[in-house]
Amino acid sequence: MPDKSAFSVIPLVAVLLPWFSLVVITASPKKARGLRLWLCALGALATFGVVLSLLPGILDGNTYTIKLASVVEGLEMRLTVDTLGYYFSLILAFLWLLATVYSISYIDHKENRFFVFMALCESFLIGCAFSANMFTYFIFYELMTFGSYPLIIHEETAMARRAGYKYLVYAISAGTVLFFAIVAHYFWGDGQLGFGSYGVLSLEFAGRAALMTVFFTYLAGFGVKAAIMPLHGWVPDAHPAAPSPASALLSGVILKAGAFGIIRVCFNVFGVELMRDLKVHVVMAVLACITIVVASVFALTQDNLKRRLAYSSIGQVSYIILGLSMLSHDGALGGVMHLTHHALMKGCLFLCAGVILVKTGKKNISDMKGIGYKLPITMICFSVCALAMMGTPPSVGFITKWLLGSGSLEAGLPVYVIVLLVSALLNAAYFLPIIYTAFFRWEGDEAEEGEEHHRPKLAFGKEADHEMVVPIVILAALVVIVGIWVTVPGFPYSFVSKVVGIIFP
Amino acid sequence: MGAYRHFPILMITVPLVCAVLLPFLGYLRERWVPRAALVPLSVSTLLGLLLVGKIPAQGYLSYHLGGWEPPFGIEIRVDYIGLFLLLVVCGISLLAMVFSPRYIGKEVSGGRLTAYYVLFLLMSGAMLGFVATGDVFNLFVFMEILALTSYALVAITGNRNAVRAAFKYLLMGAPSSIMVLLAIGLLYSATGSLNMADLSARIAESGYTEVLVVSFILFVIGFGVKAALFPLHMWLPDAHSIAPSPISAMLSGLLVEVSAFALLRLTFSVFTAGNDAIIGGTSEAVSVFAAAAVLYGGIMAIMQKDLKVMIAYSTISHIGYIFLGITSFTKEGLAGAMYHMLDHGLAKACLFLCAGCIIYVKGYRRIEDLKGAWRQMPWTCFAFSVAAISVIGIPPTAGFISKFYLIYGNFTAERWPYALVLLVGAILAAVYCLRVIYYMFFQPDKRGAWEEGGGDAPASMLAPVCLLAAGTLFFGVFSGLIIDSLLKAAAFLL
Amino acid sequence: MRLLHNYHYAAAMLLFCIGLYTVIARRNIIKKLIGLNIMETSVFFFYISLGYLDGGIAPIRTGGADPARMVNPIPQALILTGIVVAVSVTALALSLVILLYRQYGTLDVDRLYRDEDGGTHGGPSGEDAP
């Protein structure tokens, strides 16, 4: 860990602050729905504020740490804010704030349960981000698994229940594998579960087979949340079933918790040298490439918008894995930055899908003819993000692709560039039709010559509520802004370059 | 040595003597019996708490009864692990006792009420004596009090199924007691001593290895029946599910564990763990059976329709966990097994008491009937969920910590298959526990059996349930308080 | 041949096995209890034999008897406890039998445990419990 490590209660405050919503929900009168939910949003805002307050210190290279409980030596619950963890917490607190605001007008029944579990999930995820060791990470990660279950089944339809069940089965199996990984790590790693800047394990501790076991059990355990291809089964069901803000978070943050775990394992537990020694990155790369291509192909065949977005998420999260597996400076930079980039883009896309659902009740892409005229702001934002997903400059998507491409050349493996290109093409193939349907088709456009054949008017005034539109606009704007002013302090580059700069000098 | 050296013996004898005096109170004022029965248990708990910190992790408190030094007199030996279990016994007994009055008033007819409390106190006192004693024959005596009272408590409702289950329990329990008695005889014949500490020294120099091996096998079979180790478990599902819920909680949460603890004491303090010639083969066999128990209990629990039977099968599975920890012969495994006794005691007691609340309020026993139960019984359902999560072993409950150490211990001993079995056991537990939670919270109540605001269980029943659930959380989060010392104590035992 | 010398022990062990077989194999529950008592008696016999000393006398000091020739009193003291325990278990077992007979009208385990009504089923069914 870096030198400047100071005791601070702020990490703990950030973890506990979301529980404020729980208090609000239980304490406030039943009738004051608006007040109650806005107070929850205020809680999310406060959390974001607390996280933000650490920004100057983090940029100075400080870390903050607080010990919660100690089981025995080497097994302790400790929160430490380092650059990488802070980077994750910032995007997640931000996205959470927007999703909470959005939910105020989106969620129309059982909002108490929804908001409480939203808040709990945020608390646990911040705990994940601030974990100082694998043990703490695992505990918060498991809690988050259970906290997110009620979000997925919120609609309580048969489909939602089935999706929730599938989610639980996958998550619990993954939790068990992860548990095994932690015990194995603790055993072979000589009780060292902490994170180090260059990794803490080495071949001095145990044999190759042992370390590879640890690595692959970690990969399998986190791979379920990160939706690496053979383990992705729950994602395409859970996303459409969950309410849109929950899908946005699921895709934007919860999937990333798995990816973040893999980042931690690669950077802070194993370290690049050891990975290169064990050649485990090859397996990661192969899996990631397969996932990227196959998920995109699957996405093509989906008509349900959210399902298509879900498959897209599966592919996109694997960009992160791919970036890590390149073991090169730019690759790692691109991969880790993609964590935020994708959260912004996909969060926005899912929120847009939610607006469409609320305003028109349409789920399938083929029914969305002319929807761009009914919901112009939403669909413009949607298009911006969709274009960004394909990698069109100036946008965050372009930055990712550029860095990954450069990283693969740096690693001397141009084959990845081909994968990226194929993926970009496939992205275009499944996103452009949506934009086309929304803006260039309308009801009755296939009518015979001579019949009424007029393009609908843009209806700016009839958009959804402000609570829903404002987050979408903010996200879409950020997709562009972060893609242009890349190096502004507080934007992903400022953190990730620091972390990656240490590892790949 | 201050006055506290007397505390262990008072902890044991006060409940026993109060049990004898209770009928007089029952004769005068039967209404006061339930409240009066709380007094001796509170006293024991208090004395136990006062002992905390007095016993170092790597030492013990030895008390010579009648002033005769061992091996001539009987010794009470409380080491750190013993005190830990004494406190578990006191705490859970006290909570089960608090739970009892309302519930028992409904299930047990008037004339037997006093008998119920008398037997309950005898059982608690006997458990304390059983855990604390340092003499093998004394162990047998307390085991018999324990056995007698538990047979009777299973049958106390007088219902025909209950009597049948109690008789089945007796038919397995009594021969097993005799086996223990025979094993003690063999041990005595080979060493000439009955004191545990003295025995371990004499065993080391005894030439009668064959006798000791068979003695150990008989001990394992005898206590294996009491602890419901896999092929000897047949009595458990019936007895635990038919007994009144507080008794189920005592049997499942304490009795089987105390029996497992006795085996642990015998293995480590008498037959000394390093002595492969004597215990090697048997402990291997026990590991295999324990692994089978984990899987069998889990699978059977999944197949059950009755809530209490499901919990009972889960107990069989968890006894397997404890034995897998003990037979790993590592300090981590041992500490895990001890911690598992704590959290399994808390969680199982909580589950059975929750089932009791449901039976008390609605009379439902089937899992299917629980659909949508949380509308009417939110506290019970939340407590149930917390305890169930501990049974699965999900953080931050105590179950996670113990499972971690159990698996870690099996890792250290390089027993990979057993570590794997433990993990599979966790998945099985997840299946049967989450099903119930799912029914309680997320299934619609189509029959309209549960009415919102229909009233949860009364406060005197909810309080112990919630305390137990909170306990599993507390000991999960603040496990550092205990596990460190347990590890040291386990290292000391080894 | 040690076994012939230790014929007391051998007899006790055989009795123990006979008792256990009776408990397991007999269908009548009263006979099962008799088997239980045979087991107990065999163990008492075993204990008392443990204390035996060739040419020993009762361990009572009255009249200045020689302590070196006395038989071992510990097993006798222990088995007094054992007897009381056996009596207690038998008493409880018999009262359960009385109740069972009143409720089921039979003493046959097979018929007693044949219908596992009441929604519980421990193991295949009661009869393979010894």
Place this chain on the structure above:
Amino acid sequence: MKNLLALLFIIALAALLLYVAANMPPMGDPDNPTATHVIPRYLEGAEKETHTENVITGIILNYRGYDTMGEVTVIFSALAAVLAVLGRERRGRIHAYVDRSTVPSSVIVRTMVRFLVPLIVLFSVYTILHGEISPGGGFQGGAIIGGSMIVFTTIFGLYESSRRIPQKVRFPLEGSAVVTFFLVGVLGMVGGGNFLTYAWPRVAAGLQPALVTWLTVLVEIGIGLGGAMVLTSILFCMIREEEEIAVVA
């Protein structure tokens, strides 16, 4: 099939146990572990240390008094258990159902029993009080009283015998063994020793022999009374059930 399996199991067990019997220390050998380890001190010292000439009584009540306390708790538990299962007999119901024995008996038997029972009880009193110097003791005496009650009840029926030892006598005495033990134990603590110390360190050394003797007798009496009452109560409980079944049938 099931019996065959059981038989195989038993044969295996028998082989194992016989193997052990063949490997045990030779019976009656003065060099056995059992004869050399703890015993010499008991045999030599019991008279001085416990002031009982019967070493067995010394062991039961003094050296291993705690075991005996457990033992009296066991029979008390048995009584509590039987009562919990069957319920205590009530005078009114006994009267209604049974006022004479179901066993037919001649005048000779009745007269002999009437004559013998007091003698048996007298003998049991002797057994209780002389346990420390001759074979016998509290349990033995208590069991003899219980036996005499069985004889009496068989001949005269429950009604008659429950008039001889009525419930209001038995009820307070059933727990006397445990309570006596507990009191003696606590007095030992108060006297400066440990629980169940008979020779209180705080008492002058000259008085200790008398103290130990009297406390031993006190415990014997407690055990004897308690044992007798518990056995009688259990007996009455069961007979009542038998009679009720007979009447119902």
